[in-house]
Amino acid sequence: MASSTVTLEKTTTIQTADAAVDRDRAAILHTPLLEGMKCGGVEAKRCCERKYELVSYDALPAFLKHNEFILDYYRSEWPIKQVLLSAFAVHNETINVWTHLIGFFVFLALTMCAATMVPVESSVSANLAISKSLLNSTSNPMILMMMSYGNGAAVAVQALRNASVESELAAAASYQVARWPFYAYLCGALFCLLMSSACHLLACHSEHASYVLLRLDYAGITGLIVTSFYPLVYYTFLCDPFFRTRYLGFITLFGAAAMAVSLMPVFEKPELRWARAGLFACMGMSGLVPIVHKMLVFGARPEAVLTTAYEMVMGAFYLAGVIVYAARVPERWMPGKFDLAGHSHQLFHVLVIAGAYAHYLAGLVYLSWRDVEGCPR
Numbered sequence: 001m002a003s004s005t006v007t008l009e010k011t012t013t014i015q016t017a018d019a020a021v022d023r024d025r026a027a028i029l030h031t032p033l034l035e036g037m038k039c040g041g042v043e044a045k046r047c048c049e050r051k052y053e054l055v056s057y058d059a060l061p062a063f064l065k066h067n068e069f070i071l072d073y074y075r076s077e078w079p080i081k082q083v084l085l086s087a088f089a090v091h092n093e094t095i096n097v098w099t100h101l102i103g104f105f106v107f108l109a110l111t112m113c114a115a116t117m118v119p120v121e122s123s124v125s126a127n128l129a130i131s132k133s134l135l136n137s138t139s140n141p142m143i144l145m146m147m148s149y150g151n152g153a154a155v156a157v158q159a160l161r162n163a164s165v166e167s168e169l170a171a172a173a174s175y176q177v178a179r180w181p182f183y184a185y186l187c188g189a190l191f192c193l194l195m196s197s198a199c200h201l202l203a204c205h206s207e208h209a210s211y212v213l214l215r216l217d218y219a220g221i222t223g224l225i226v227t228s229f230y231p232l233v234y235y236t237f238l239c240d241p242f243f244r245t246r247y248l249g250f251i252t253l254f255g256a257a258a259m260a261v262s263l264m265p266v267f268e269k270p271e272l273r274w275a276r277a278g279l280f281a282c283m284g285m286s287g288l289v290p291i292v293h294k295m296l297v298f299g300a301r302p303e304a305v306l307t308t309a310y311e312m313v314m315g316a317f318y319l320a321g322v323i324v325y326a327a328r329v330p331e332r333w334m335p336g337k338f339d340l341a342g343h344s345h346q347l348f349h350v351l352v353i354a355g356a357y358a359h360y361l362a363g364l365v366y367l368s369w370r371d372v373e374g375c376p377r
C-alpha cells in the first residue's frame with residue numbers, strides 16, 4: 001500500500017542522530033536510504049537523503065490513527081519544515097487545512113467589513129433615531145438592515161431634514177448599544193478556524209504536537225459555540241439583565257466545563273467520537289432555550305423571526321456536520337475511495353463555515369434591531 005503513495009516529494013537532507021527512528025521508519029517507507037544501501041557506488045550520496053513519502057493507515061503510529069476508513073496518503077512524524085511545506089502538497093489533510101484556512105480569511109474579511117460598515121457605538125445614535133422613524137413604515141427586516149448599515153448616511157441626511165425626528169434624535173443620542181458580543185463571536189469563529197487549520201496541518205509532526213493541537217482544536221470549537229450565544233442572548237435580552245446575565249453565565253460555565261473535559265487525554269480517543277460530538281451538540285442545543293424564550297417574548301417582531309430563521313439554518317448546518325463527523329460517511333461505505341477528497345471531515349468543515357456564516361448574518365440583524373430600538377428609559 002505504501003508503494004502507491006508517492007504524491008509528496010522529499011526535500012531535505014538529514015544528518016540524523018535519529019538512527020533508531022530511521023530504522024523503524026525503514027520498515028514503513030520506501031526510502032532512497034534503503035535503495036542507496038542496496039546499490040552502493042553512485043547511490044552512496046543518497047544514503048544521507050530521506051524521502052518524506054505518504055504512508056498508509058497501517059503504517060501509522062497509534063496517535064495518528066483516527067479514522068480506519070481513510071486508508072492512505074498520511075504524513076507521519078515529519079520534521080516541522082516538511083510539515084509546514086506540506087500545506088502546498090497533496091495528502092489526506094490538504095483539504096481539511098485549506099477549508100478552514102480559507103474560512104479564516106473569509107471571516108477576517110467579514111470582521112473588517114463589519115468594523116468599517118457597521119456604525120461604531122458612538123455614531124450609532126445618528127442613524128438610530130432616523131432609522132427608527134423611517135422603519136416605522138416597514139416591517140421588512142432586510143430593509144431594516146440595509147437602512148441601518150447600507151446607506152445609513154444618506155438616509156440620515158434626508159431624515160435630518162425632517163424636523164419631526166428631532167426629538168427622537170435627541171433621545172437616542174444618549175444611547176449606545178454594545179458591540180462586544182458581536183465581535184466576541186467573530187473572534188470565536190476566527191480562533192476556531194485558525195486552530196482547526198493549524199491542527200490539521202501540524203498534528204502529524206509528533207505525538208506531543210498532536211496532543212497540544214487537538215486540545216486547541218477542541219478549545220476552538222467550544223469557543224465558537226460559546227461566543228455564538230453572546231449576540232443572541234445579549235441583544236435579545238438587552239433590556240432584561242436578569243435573563244441576560246443568567247444565560248451568558250450558563251453558557252460560559254458550560255463552555256469552561258467542556259474545555260476542562262476536552263483537556264483530558266481520554267477525550268481524544270477515536271472510540272469516544274460520539275461522546276465528543278454529543279458534548280458539542282448538547283452545548284449547541286442548549287441555545288434552543290434562549291431562542292424559544294426570544295420567540296415567546298418578541299415573536300411578533302420581524303427581527304426576532306429573521307434571526308431565529310438564521311439560527312435554525314445555522315443549527316441545521318451544525319447538526320448535519322456533527323452527524324457526518326461522528327458517522328464518518330461517506331468513507332465508511334467505500335474505505336479508501338475518499339482519502340484525498342470527499343471524506344466526512346472535509347464535509348464537516350464546510351458545514352461549520354456555512355453555519356458560522358448564517359450566524360454572522362443573524363448578528364447583523366441583532367445589531368440593526370438594537371441600534372434602532374434600545375431600552376426604554
Ligand SMILES: [Zn+2]
Pocket residue numbers: 096196200345349
Ligand atoms: Zn477539523
